Amino acid sequence: TKYSLCFSVGYSAVAFNHVIDFKEKKQEITKPVSPTELFPSLPIVQGTSKRIKVLTRLTLIVSDPSHCNLLRSTSANIKLYDIIAVFPKTEKLFHIACTTLDVDLVCINVTEKLPFYFRRPPVNMAIDRGIYFELLYTPAIKDSTMRRYTISNAISLMQICKGKVSSQSENKPLELRGPYDVANLGLLFGLSESQAKAAVSTNCRATMLHGETRKTACGVVYTVKKPRKVEEEETPVPVCKKAKTQA
């Protein structure tokens, strides 16, 4: 099947994407299909003896600020997805997505001339929060006009976000490309060699971990040792003796 191809190409983790477009009415977020129902036994990663990880992912296409309310509400189904990505359509939404929304990925549409320019402040804030940007490379395979737009948008994205990117494929099995092929495309977009390989490996893993922490951690408590006040004395007293008298 289609999925067996992406396993044979050399990936070690795959995420099934559910896309929700809010422009259509009555969109509800359904429970994700559990991967174990689709595959009774997962195939093994090429060259190792580990099984492929299958995750679930939700992409929200937002064109209106009211759509973001869904992310803030504690809808039970949203928590079931491993990775959440948002696809902002306007500049204001891009700003909101980078700064306040609780997501792991921000998708950038590369097939059209972008209606907004990337500005450095929200992009830097997103990078600090651990959010990565995402590009589709499939349109570049289909059509030469798409190819030009993809490459020009990708290059402008790289210049602003200093290479914190991961990549994505979609749809038909023939349009899938192996991980090293995609890393090579990163070189075309202006990344350095290490950044290009990271775009397929390290950054994707960081996104997975970010999703995991979003699911589990709600707050962190840590203790800090307070420095003891040093009292000035003429004869220095050993610390243990001092503690005894203080107790």
Added chain:
Amino acid sequence: RGPAGRGMAAAAFERRVLRRAAEHHYLRVRLELPDGGARPNAAQFKQLVVTALRELHGEVGAALPVDVLTYEEKTLSAILRVISSGLVKLWSALTLLGFYQNRRCAFRVLQTSPFLLALSGNSRELVLD
């Protein structure tokens, strides 16, 4: 230069590290044509590679010296040789190729190495028990 340490006489060997000295890079690729149509022969395959380069990198890309060292029509797999400086161009052109004579196709790059001998074994096809 080999180190002459620990009070021994100067070592009789010297070590040289060559970076990027390989002139050519070799790629083992396979063309996937899912529809059961006519398969390209060797000349058509080379033409396809040059077309891919021209589509992405223009005339300068199409002029890149690429050789098809072996080609098997049955499995549609081939070994290509390219100048090392042109590896990124060739690889990206093959990756972004979508159509062969209006039929959907895809190039899968199986192995790449600066040494031809390295293409003979593929660790990804090992079956680990």
